[in-house]
Amino acid sequence: MSKKITIYTADNxxxxxxxxxxxxxxxxxxxxxxxxxxxxxxxxxxxxxSGMKTVPQIFIGEKCVGGYTDLAALEEKGELDALLGR
Structure with a gap:
């Protein structure tokens, strides 16, 4: 089952x-x-x-996975799909 994804962003x-x-x-x-x-x-x-002062702040379900570099690292390691519930 897919989890809700929330991303806090700012312009530019x-x-x-x-x-x-x-x-x-x-x-x-x-x-x-x-x-x-x-x-x-x-x-x-x-x-x-999140405990973070920067954006983006990415949440998968209620878990903060960090920012873009953290998200990209999860994808690179092949762990992102599991977190997404796929």
Whole structure:
């Protein structure tokens, strides 16, 4: 069973673009939560959830897998599909 994927992003973020492209390439649907750079509450909420201060922040189910480089590393090691529930 597929797990819900959530990705926190911000405008003009190349790593956000790469993360979304990787997920789209895998045929995964995801919820994108766009945060504006000046929205301190949204950033604080995202940081409280993930422990991260940067974007993208990628969640598979309730698990934060990190950012783009973490997502790409999971794909490279062949572990991403299992996390996605495939």
């Amino acid at each position: 973020c190349p790593y956000c673009t790469r993360a979304k492209a990787l997920l789209q390439q895998k045929g995964v649907t995801f919820e994108e939560i766009r945060m504006s750079w000046g929205d301190e509450k949204a950033w604080a909420d995202a940081q409280a959830r």
